[in-house]
Amino acid sequence: SQKIEQNSEALNIQEGKTATLTCNYTNYSPAYLQWYRQDPGRGPVFLLLIRENEKEKRKERLKVTFDTTLKQSLFHITASQPADSATYLCALEGSGGYQKVTFGTGTKLQVIP
Amino acid sequence: GAGVSQSPSNKVTEKGKDVELRCDPISGHTALYWYRQSLGQGLEFLIYFQGNSAPDKSGLPSDRFSAERTGGSVSTLTIQRTQQEDSAVYLCASSSLTDTQYFGPGTRLTVL
Numbered sequence: 001s002q003k004i005e006q007n008s009e010a011l012n013i014q015e016g017k018t019a020t021l022t023c024n025y026t027n028y029s030p031a032y033l034q035w036y037r038q039d040p041g042r043g044p045v046f047l048l049l050i051r052e053n054e055k056e057k058r059k060e061r062l063k064v065t066f067d068t069t070l071k072q073s074l075f076h077i078t079a080s081q082p083a084d085s086a087t088y089l090c091a092l093e094g095s096g097g098y099q100k101v102t103f104g105t106g107t108k109l110q111v112i113p
Numbered sequence: 114g115a116g117v118s119q120s121p122s123n124k125v126t127e128k129g130k131d132v133e134l135r136c137d138p139i140s141g142h143t144a145l146y147w148y149r150q151s152l153g154q155g156l157e158f159l160i161y162f163q164g165n166s167a168p169d170k171s172g173l174p175s176d177r178f179s180a181e182r183t184g185g186s187v188s189t190l191t192i193q194r195t196q197q198e199d200s201a202v203y204l205c206a207s208s209s210l211t212d213t214q215y216f217g218p219g220t221r222l223t224v225l
Contacts, residue, residue: 044156044214102158105155
């Protein structure tokens with residue numbers, strides 16, 4: 001069956017360091033993969049989308065990689081700040097002309113001042 | 114409005130009662146999604162609308178759950194004969210052709 005795995009344990013890092021979050025998937029052939037940020041009591045907010053033919057995408061301090069051979073995406077936040085503390089969700093869209101995405105359970109990131 | 118809105122923000126109901134949750138998507142967004150999120154859990158897909166039709170209802174957990182969308186805009190999720198396991202945050206999202214989903218703030222449903 002299809003599965004998306006994100007590290008369910010919280011990730012604690014020191015301010016200024018690079019945070020790396022992992023999203024692994026099985027039995028998917030996603031046309032693209034997205035990363036969202038979710039703060040407590042709020043809906044997720046879109047951050048980045050990377051397509052299957054792209055290896056890497058950047059936006060300010062954010063970088064996403066997408067390895068369709070390993071079936072893995074890595075999400076990096078460089079020069080992390082306490083304001084980056086949140087839960088980060090990856091979401092996969094399958095091919096087939098329909099915009100349905102499936103979300104992972106998310107990884108909680110805590111940036112310590 | 115500029116974003117997706119949902120109402121009510123909080124709903125407390127008694128077991129066995131029916132509830133209606135409302136979603137106002139971003140104007141012009143043809144796709145609308147409902148998700149459910151239990152405490153500390155990921156997003157559980159419920160239903161997807163394209164315009165007024167729902168080509169994918171596969172996530173609705175039982176026949177007590179139904180949803181409709183009128184005029185290609187507002188959507189209502191109805192839960193009949195609520196059970197305690199229905200307690201969760203219900204999130205609505207809309208999107209256009211860009212694949213990015215824009216989420217509302219959610220409705221927190223508590224079934225006593």
